[in-house]
Amino acid sequence: MSVLSAALPDFPWDLLEPAKARAAAHPDGIVDLSVGTPVDPVPPVIRQALADASDAPGYPLTAGTPALRAAIAGWMARAGNATGELGVLPTIGSKEMVAWLPTLLGVGAGDKVVIPLVCYPTYEVGVRLAGATAVRSDSLTAVGPDSRVRMIWINSPSNPTGKVLPVEHLRKVVSWARERGVIVVSDECYLSLGWEKQPVSVLDDEVTGGDYTGVLAVHSLSKRSNLAGYRAGFVGGDPALVRELLAVRKHAGMIVPAPVQAAMIAALGDEDHVTAQRARYSARRDQLRAALTGAGFEISHSEAGLYLWSTRGEDSWKTVDWLADRGILAAPGAFYGPAAEQHVRIALTATDERVAAAVARLA
Structure with a gap:
């Protein structure tokens, strides 16, 4: 039997588990900036539409x-x-x-x-x-x-x-x-x-x-x-x-x-909820960008989207470990292709409290 999964690469985030455990050991808990998964509430207008159509x-x-x-x-x-x-x-x-x-x-x-x-x-x-x-x-x-x-x-x-x-x-x-x-x-x-x-x-x-x-x-x-x-x-x-x-x-x-x-x-x-969410991400982006550059990172591109493409000029896994020692989890550039091996991806998708924690730790 030909096993289709054998033709696929390792699932990237499985490879991140050791760094995740390391970051989770921080006394104040992990700040997970590795995945761009939303953390803010679903807008009420959308939840109401879902409920109204549930039958x-x-x-x-x-x-x-x-x-x-x-x-x-x-x-x-x-x-x-x-x-x-x-x-x-x-x-x-x-x-x-x-x-x-x-x-x-x-x-x-x-x-x-x-x-x-x-x-x-x-x-x-x-x-x-x-x-x-x-x-x-x-x-x-x-x-x-x-x-x-x-x-x-x-x-x-x-x-x-x-x-x-x-x-x-x-x-x-x-x-x-x-x-x-x-x-x-x-x-x-x-x-x-x-x-x-x-x-x-x-x-x-x-x-x-x-x-x-x-x-x-x-x-x-x-x-x-x-x-x-x-x-x-x-x-x-x-x-x-x-x-x-x-x-x-x-x-x-x-x-x-x-x-x-x-x-x-x-x-x-409805665009009102999009405007409100953009404002949240903008504030988090400003805080994280300033903290990262203050800690010696260089930000590449990052003109749009939900990530800060960041580098310390070293292997991305080394940077992941450096951040994990401070309780922060990032995605290594190695996930995204051989040309990205000196960058890490920092997501803006964390609560204001967790973003503030990351900023404090980077300082």
Whole structure:
């Protein structure tokens, strides 16, 4: 029997357990800044929508209700400046879409998928699940005229670096891909969290001109709306590609629960809670950034998103241990690719009290 898991790397956070135990031994407890999991409450307007839709005995629609599809398209037009005719589809969070998208689009053995040089580990996992080969590159010139490239992942704002890709770069990627019949997929889960630069969607009219052929954008409500526990995400873009995804997902039972679909409508229709959450993250970011630089760290990129991409100019695991001795847990850059081995990712997703504790310890 061929064991699929054997083709996958070790689950990164399992490797972090020794450092986590070390940090947890601190007299004042651990400050876990290793994972970007929200800690603030789910906004009341969303919780109420979920409760109101909880009497849902029938099967939900894989395509999403008409109201949800309209809410997704409307939000992408407002937030992403995507004013053309979009195909949209709700997903069970965004991680499952990242992991299964190459497979769902028919990528397989002998094919190649380009992923960022430094990136979220699940891009590579998804490529391996499909039986294809991942190519790490931020330069399409370096990829060359390889006919085996079927798909390109881009991520802006980046996890883990917080780097924002400008319109000109996005336009070049889309143009390059269209000349070769390659699909472009942009992970935009942090689009609402720009700090020093304003993130731009790959579906923006300035990038595509309203023509979404061969282009998809993946989004999540986990970060902007504190809905990681709801598993609420969506994809939008090329209507033909979205129809293909829907056709396969209907067979596979990849369906967002009906109450969650109702909660998503509420979340996409309300920006007040997003503004409030941004203010919380901004305050935590300012405090952590000042504390880290005061402790001798250099912050790279980190123009947007929920992380401070930080370095002491040493192996990332050594920095993880240095922080763990102070009761702080961070994610080593080694999780995100060979080019990231001297950085650590510091998340902003901790309570104000725990952030204050980290600041005091760094001082």
